[in-house]
Amino acid sequence: MNLNYLRDTQDPNQSTQTVDEERRNFLTAGLVGGALAAGALVAGGAQAQQATKATDPWWPHPKWGKDDQAGASNWITPAKVLDSAKWIKDGKIYRVGRVYDSGMPFYGKRTFQIRITPVAASFGTNKLVGHDEFVATEIGQTGTQFDGLGHIGVQTGNEGDLKEVRFYNGVTEYDMIDAYGLKKLGIENCKPIFTRGHLFDIEGLKGRMMEVGEEIKLADVRAALQKQNMKEEDIKEGDAFFFNTGWGKLWMKNNDKYNSGEPGIGLEVAKWVIDKGAVMTGSDCWATEVVPNPDKNLVFPVHSELIPKNGIYNHENLDFTGLIADGKYQFVYIFSPAPIKGATGSNGGPIALT
Amino acid sequence: MNLNYLRDTQDPNQSTQTVDEERRNFLTAGLVGGALAAGALVAGGAQAQQATKATDPWWPHPKWGKDDQAGASNWITPAKVLDSAKWIKDGKIYRVGRVYDSGMPFYGKRTFQIRITPVAASFGTNKLVGHDEFVATEIGQTGTQFDGLGHIGVQTGNEGDLKEVRFYNGVTEYDMIDAYGLKKLGIENCKPIFTRGHLFDIEGLKGRMMEVGEEIKLADVRAALQKQNMKEEDIKEGDAFFFNTGWGKLWMKNNDKYNSGEPGIGLEVAKWVIDKGAVMTGSDCWATEVVPNPDKNLVFPVHSELIPKNGIYNHENLDFTGLIADGKYQFVYIFSPAPIKGATGSNGGPIALT
């Protein structure tokens, strides 16, 4: 996600009309302009209350400690790897990442550009020639993207105060910002993921593609567990959670709709995922979470719960087609981020192994 | 590798002095200007003869067929994965890729640039902020890089004739070239690698860092096998071969020397690797092969043998420090390239699992 060019006003005097206009702009432009009129808080439910805790310190991390920068990837210990490897049964590899292509849907104004350099004269009696590609892109935030801990933070103080913009473990924007790569929480701190993955096929459960703004509820997750012959008690700490909504069918078929919002989990399932000790989440959508959120006051609240507050990673724009075709809902998930110093995320080629 | 800006003259009247000057330029500039005076061919030995076969058709590929674009990654079948997985014994993951950093040594004029975009206003009552990175680089050819089949070809006809510049399976430059991504042989065609890896620690064998231009001979490889308590007959088709020369100790410590050439395998070991049915090679150097080649007429001849002629991949700028410290020379090697459409290679985070 890139939220830099969006603007949310906290002005309590802002009229509802303006709010609605911003909402409409969001729906047409595929961007998020979650706006707030002070009065709207009255209507806020459980989620809104959770959101109002935004400024409560979530650091230091109770399990990984105050200096940790690896977050939930710390779950991936040798014991965890060995236990996960038990799920390698038929040796089949599923590529669950998408091909990187300039025609992909992009969030906001992000881009993916590739240019090939030319072949010219040959070298040696072996007459060798070669050429390269040149890529310019938000590398951790385009296509199949793995959100790192430097991507999302929370303004915990006054608007515009970089010393009170907090990320995972309380790291401030002021301390980590650098034009040439984040000084802290770069994706190079994330340990390779080799764990047990659970796929919840909500599209399959509902028998249809989910729609924009449609939230995956915990009841849906549990129904999917049952339908897929899985047991909630089999889920272990450090496992990965994936959600299939059907939204991915729009990929490069209807990019405008794909970008217009998405179905996904809300704070209810996010809390469940946190309680289970997830290493990461993932989905066939661009944010994994429902957009817009049913609580209009909240903007990507699942992101702010999972990433800065709990150090849980998120893999976006995945493709579970092959797994679902084969009825494979549990697998070894393998993804080792490209350790790009100071990056907010990583590209790559995630695989599910059965 | 990028060879575009280099120029090799085939002019038989070129004086030896010019050749030597080009060689010196290469040694000081860290680039390769392998030059040839016609008379020099007299001195050519076995390798030169191999090189003179440059224009013999190597296509269609006898095992993978005329339309194949996946090359040696076809070795990675479910059976191969299951067999490889037997080597998962202690669950330890070794990161064998290097951190991507603008201060890395680069071949020629390649670059790796990262810029962070700014955080601004927050969104929603959850006060979320976010930022991205923007990367501009030869993504498949900088840092830890995985050479794909669209990277290296051979001029099989007249200089400058794109219809006789051939890559793997005989694909011509004329048919694959496109400013916005190769139309054939892009890295997205490579299947994920999950195989048995064998590491030959030649630095350990010799008790010292190898030097620029020093070739790893087959006798060295066999001596390393013995020293490391490994057996040549245990090597199977589809395995991966890694060579540690010690050259990697120069990484970001002495980039000029690192780029000035390198130790590595020559055509002798390359032929052995091909005969063994390798899926890929790799090393702690930037080309895996000895540079300059002992036969001065040849420029990156191992590249032209492995990649276009045999479809074998090559992983460069790896780091085996952790594996060697633990005495681990055999492991499961896992690397799933980022499927960048039309790219010549891939970045990523390769791991060795024991």
Place this chain on the structure above:
Amino acid sequence: MNLNYLRDTQDPNQSTQTVDEERRNFLTAGLVGGALAAGALVAGGAQAQQATKATDPWWPHPKWGKDDQAGASNWITPAKVLDSAKWIKDGKIYRVGRVYDSGMPFYGKRTFQIRITPVAASFGTNKLVGHDEFVATEIGQTGTQFDGLGHIGVQTGNEGDLKEVRFYNGVTEYDMIDAYGLKKLGIENCKPIFTRGHLFDIEGLKGRMMEVGEEIKLADVRAALQKQNMKEEDIKEGDAFFFNTGWGKLWMKNNDKYNSGEPGIGLEVAKWVIDKGAVMTGSDCWATEVVPNPDKNLVFPVHSELIPKNGIYNHENLDFTGLIADGKYQFVYIFSPAPIKGATGSNGGPIALT
């Protein structure tokens, strides 16, 4: 223009249907796929004959000599500057270049990307802060673009033979190509333009925006001269020629239509411009020439006549709104290209001064 990803078949057996399909693809995609069925040549008129001279040597340049790389910018001598400066009468500067913006229409897959880097800590007791932008773009071929002599060439021999791809003064692709900047004919060789500009307002003449594929004929140019109270005999060698079609009204208003083709000059006016000794042409379109050309066998024939064969520059995507509003059709045209070593063109801020 970028034509790399387009493919024109010369196969005389190609069916007309395929040709028509390519044409339709062009019209919908905004790209040019000028196709040729051998039989179609029968219908070719004067232009086609001119086009069939494609392979006749046009080098060395009869006026500027065999080693020249500056082309028609050689017209800009001190005497020419002094004579042009006589047209400075009221001191008014018109900005005739457009603002560079990522939302501009682009030819094919070109792009213009800008990212801002963040402000962080301040420096010194003066508490200075700063930030930069990072731009990634086809710098000489996006937005208001000034085509240089390394941009367009002609295949004078067999398809795919780089030794017979010729540019201005006969320079071959084989001799100039380099992944990191053209070795010859880079835009740094162009001398600053300070000359007399003549604007032909064909939109004003016709009382409407011209349409896609509508050619500006010499009769139109002469009618515009008369309507604008200008005399053909006042045109001097080294002057610049500008054409207003109205097409520019679509800029960032209807990019799809803007890119779908354009009105502009054809070979008739191009020949007249060459005969007059033009230093450059320019227009409010993206190619200055009519697209598609009325002769379906020709693809950007004005480009191949002006640039490689005559060394005449071309400024695209200009905006004459201010000049026309003030009835100013003659002015001093000032454009000094950014001397980007080895680039095919230049961005910048051209001005007309009256």
Place this chain on the structure above:
Amino acid sequence: MNLNYLRDTQDPNQSTQTVDEERRNFLTAGLVGGALAAGALVAGGAQAQQATKATDPWWPHPKWGKDDQAGASNWITPAKVLDSAKWIKDGKIYRVGRVYDSGMPFYGKRTFQIRITPVAASFGTNKLVGHDEFVATEIGQTGTQFDGLGHIGVQTGNEGDLKEVRFYNGVTEYDMIDAYGLKKLGIENCKPIFTRGHLFDIEGLKGRMMEVGEEIKLADVRAALQKQNMKEEDIKEGDAFFFNTGWGKLWMKNNDKYNSGEPGIGLEVAKWVIDKGAVMTGSDCWATEVVPNPDKNLVFPVHSELIPKNGIYNHENLDFTGLIADGKYQFVYIFSPAPIKGATGSNGGPIALT
């Protein structure tokens, strides 16, 4: 200049030793880490006092008004152009900008990258081919660079508070920041420069290249005026001021020294320039101002005086060789920035016309 990755501590308890270390780092790394020990203020003279006014509001601009975004370029009126044009006497154009090349010296980690895309198949019976370049760079801050009003600001409140980072006319970072281009004060707001330029050849005056940290004093400027047969009273409002130090002789000859600091003007001459009503300054150095400043507490104080406080532009890395060879110290200076929306500066091809 890019200062984002630098850190200046305001800690009054910081030891002098640390300060000196930072200074040494600056001298070796070519970056600026102007540091401050509270006690050092005692030694501060007139400049330091000027610097302590950093937080006094300098907005709205007394002459151009509170909403102005064009700054000193407002001086360039038709009357000014006409008056300047009187200096066109011999019609000679001097290119005073440098060639853009990846081998240029860069401030900090900035870069200039150019890649050429390949020629492939030809089009039409006219057999046209073409190719482009792709450039990735801090376009307004590399090579010959024209600093705009969005480049430099001042922290007028607490460190890290974006609402108290002020630029020209008091615009705050919080209001202008956007990942995809500044929302205010972008270089597209600058009017084209066509004015009278005065060159002060201090190298010529002193008979030697000036040295790093050597300040051009007002006495030097006046001595140069006399030596060059120019009169101070001939300088008019809206004129441009250029300083030749000889430092430019290091360009691409000794980049390390070139970047290690530079000679240039200090606050004394800056004040004089402001009083004269300059539209812009320029030099053959990378910052025009003396680095490090003789007052160790100040970091680029001339930048913070000229740009945010007075809206005066600055052209860096110019080359006056041709002008000085011809003894031309007064000329028409023509530079029209590329109107890149939201950029901090511009590349281009500035010219001096006599």
